[in-house]
Amino acid sequence: MKNKLLFIFLIGVNIVVFSQKTYIKDYYNNGNLKEEGWIENQIKIGYWTFFHKNGTIKQQGHFNYNHPIKYWYFYRKDGSLEKEGHYVNGKQNKWWTFYNKDGTINHKCQLKDNQKNGYCLLYKKEKIVKASRFYDGKKVNEWTNFSSFRKENNLKDLR
Numbered sequence: 489m490k491n492k493l494l495f496i497f498l499i500g501v502n503i504v505v506f507s508q509k510t511y512i513k514d515y516y517n518n519g520n521l522k523e524e525g526w527i528e529n530q531i532k533i534g535y536w537t538f539f540h541k542n543g544t545i546k547q548q549g550h551f552n553y554n555h556p557i558k559y560w561y562f563y564r565k566d567g568s569l570e571k572e573g574h575y576v577n578g579k580q581n582k583w584w585t586f587y588n589k590d591g592t593i594n595h596k597c598q599l600k601d602n603q604k605n606g607y608c609l610l611y612k613k614e615k616i617v618k619a620s621r622f623y624d625g626k627k628v629n630e631w632t633n634f635s636s637f638r639k640e641n642n643l644k645d646l647r
Contacts (some may be wrong), residue, residue, distance in 0.1 A: 509533070516541050525551070540565045549575065564589065573599070597622075607646060 513524040520543045525536030532551035540546045544567045549560030555578030562570045568591060573584030580599045588594045592614055598606025604622035611617065619637045621629040631637035 607641075609646075 509526055509528045511525070512527055514522045516522045518541060520541060521539050522541075523536065523538045525532060526534035532554050535548070535550050537548045538546040540563075542565055544565060545561075545563050547560060547562045549556055550558040556575040557577070559572065559574055561572045564570050566589070568589055569587050571584060571586045573580060574582040576582070579601045581601065582598065583596055584599050585596045586594045593611045595608055595610045597604050597608040600606070603625035604627075605624060606622060608620045608622060609616050610619070616634060617632075619631045619634075619641075620627050621641075629640075631640070
């Protein structure tokens with residue numbers, strides 16, 4: 489019985505010692521922060537932030553076993569938001585929004601496994617000016633006005 493308890497105790501100690509969750513920070517040679525986040529057994533997990541060399545945020549989001557998951561944000565060197573969207577199992581999926589340097593929306597696209605798959609909506613002055621439909625990364629249709637788009641599509645597909 490003592491041997492069994494000792495064995496269970498040693499296994500428990502090994503699990504705790506060798507699988508500790510640690511918060512790390514890595515720096516560029518210029519002293520600015522390069523990245524920070526959680527690791528476990530040298531694998532990225534949890535929330536991470538990456539930085540440009542000039543110190544502005546480059547991207548932010550969650551990891552699960554080194555794969556990006558959930559919602560991510562990407563920024564330009566000047567700090568302006570470049571794009572944002574969902575990762576599922578390490579791949580871009582669902583709606584992604586892409587921004588102009590002035591912060592207005594340039595376009596939104598539905599993605600599946602890193603490819604356009606669904607609708608892409610092009611914006612000008614915050615209004616939709618064109619819509620396209622993609623299947624496995626290839627354009628299959630395009631509309632240049634909203635009324636023709638509505639006639640041929642179900643607006644619920646834009647959710």
